[in-house]
Amino acid sequence: xxxxxxxxxxxxxxxxQNVTFRCDPISEHNRLYWYRQTLGQGPEFLTYFQNxxxxxxxxxxSDRFSAERPKGSFxxxxxxxxxQGDSAMYLCASSIWAGEGGNQPQHFGDGTRLSIL
Amino acid sequence: xxxxxxxxxxxxxxxxESSSLNCSYTVSGLRGLFWYRQDPGKGPEFLFTxxxxxxxxxxxxxxxxxxxxESFLHITAPKPEDSATYLCAVWMDSSYKLIFxxxxxxxxxP
Numbered sequence: 176x177x178x179x180x181x182x183x184x185x186x187x188x189x190x191x192q193n194v195t196f197r198c199d200p201i202s203e204h205n206r207l208y209w210y211r212q213t214l215g216q217g218p219e220f221l222t223y224f225q226n227x228x229x230x231x232x233x234x235x236x237s238d239r240f241s242a243e244r245p246k247g248s249f250x251x252x253x254x255x256x257x258x259q260g261d262s263a264m265y266l267c268a269s270s271i272w273a274g275e276g277g278n279q280p281q282h283f284g285d286g287t288r289l290s291i292l
Numbered sequence: 293x294x295x296x297x298x299x300x301x302x303x304x305x306x307x308x309e310s311s312s313l314n315c316s317y318t319v320s321g322l323r324g325l326f327w328y329r330q331d332p333g334k335g336p337e338f339l340f341t342x343x344x345x346x347x348x349x350x351x352x353x354x355x356x357x358x359x360x361x362e363s364f365l366h367i368t369a370p371k372p373e374d375s376a377t378y379l380c381a382v383w384m385d386s387s388y389k390l391i392f393x394x395x396x397x398x399x400x401x402p
Contacts, residue, residue, distance in 0.1 A: 179335070208389060217296075217379050217392025218336065231387050266335050270388070278388050280326060283335035 177201060179284035181267050187290045188257060195253045196287045200269030207250050208281060209242060210266040211235065218266050224250060225272060254289075262291045294319045298380050298393035305400050308369045313396045315380030316362040323383040325363050326390065327356050330377045339378075370400045 180199040188194055200207050206225050210218035221240070222232045226247035236242075239258075244250040254261055265288075268281035299314045317325065324343050328336035340349040342358040349356045353374065355366040365378055377397050381390040 181335075206388070210390075215394065217381070217394050218390070220389040220391070223387060223389055231389070268335075268390075272388065278324075278383075280338050280341050281388075281390060282338055283328075285333070285335045288333075 179267055179269055179282055181265075181284035181287050183287055184285065185288045185290070187292065189292050190257055190259060192257055193253065193255045194257060194289065195251055196265055196267075196289075198250045198252070198267030198269075198284060200249070200267070201282060204269035204271050204282075205247070206270045206272045206278075206281075207244055208268045208270075209250070209252055210268065210283075212264040212266055212286070213262075221252075257289075257291050259291050262289055264288050294382075294384065294391055296380055296382055296391055296393040298378075298396050300396060301394070302397040303399070305367075305370055305398070307371055307400055307402050310366070310368045310370070312367070313365040313378055313380075313398070314362060315365070315393055317380075317382050318361075319382050319384070319391070321385075323385075323388070325358055326381045326383075327354075327363070327365055328379040328381065330379055330395070336379055367398070370398075372400050372402050374398065375400045 208223040209221040212218040224244040239255045242252045264286040266286045268283045270281040271279040327339040330336045340356040345360045377395040379395045381392040
């Protein structure tokens with residue numbers, strides 16, 4: 176399977192703990208996006224990378240959140256000092272960006288469901 | 293403010309009963325509109341991209357259309373396996389991040 180892979184699929188942790196999620200994009204995709212989805216809502220943009228550069232962060236991404244994409248391959252999303260409101264599905268998507276007019280649709284992984292006790 | 297609104301929130305159909313889902317948007321400079329399907333516990337699965345008013349795309353029982361203000365996803369003679377949440381999204385600016393609607397939950401009864 177050459178789709179977007181996310182691990183773990185589920186994470187249960189206590190409030191105040193740190194968690195880290197991993198996303199492995201489709202191998203030839205140079206753009207990687209993180210979204211958050213709560214029950215009954217569509218995904219909301221968090222941040223995105225082009226290769227290894229983080230180009231934009233949403234205001235939803237507080238200073239407790241950090242994302243990296245070393246060497247432009249896999250990406251990690253870390254949440255420090257988790258809060259109840261962080262409970263959500265965290266989705267990763269990747270796409271090929273080939274300049275204006277050359278962008279391709281984003282393909283999503285199956286997400287990491289985070290539950291804060 | 294850029295916004296995507298989907299209706300209805302939920303739709304129940306009998307198998308074979310055709311219908312349409314609506315996605316209206318207020319976005320300055322639309323670069324692309326997408327339809328995704330999402331099953332419970334899964335990530336969104338890409339269905340269609342539409343770029344300009346008048347464009348249409350088809351896949352099996354699904355047909356997506358686009359006007360200057362809205363898009364429709366037409367479902368012809370649906371089957372129970374078409375039951376899912378259908379999400380509409382638009383591309384935003386040079387980041388090409390997606391702005392999603394809240395989705396339409398479709399249930400097709402046998």
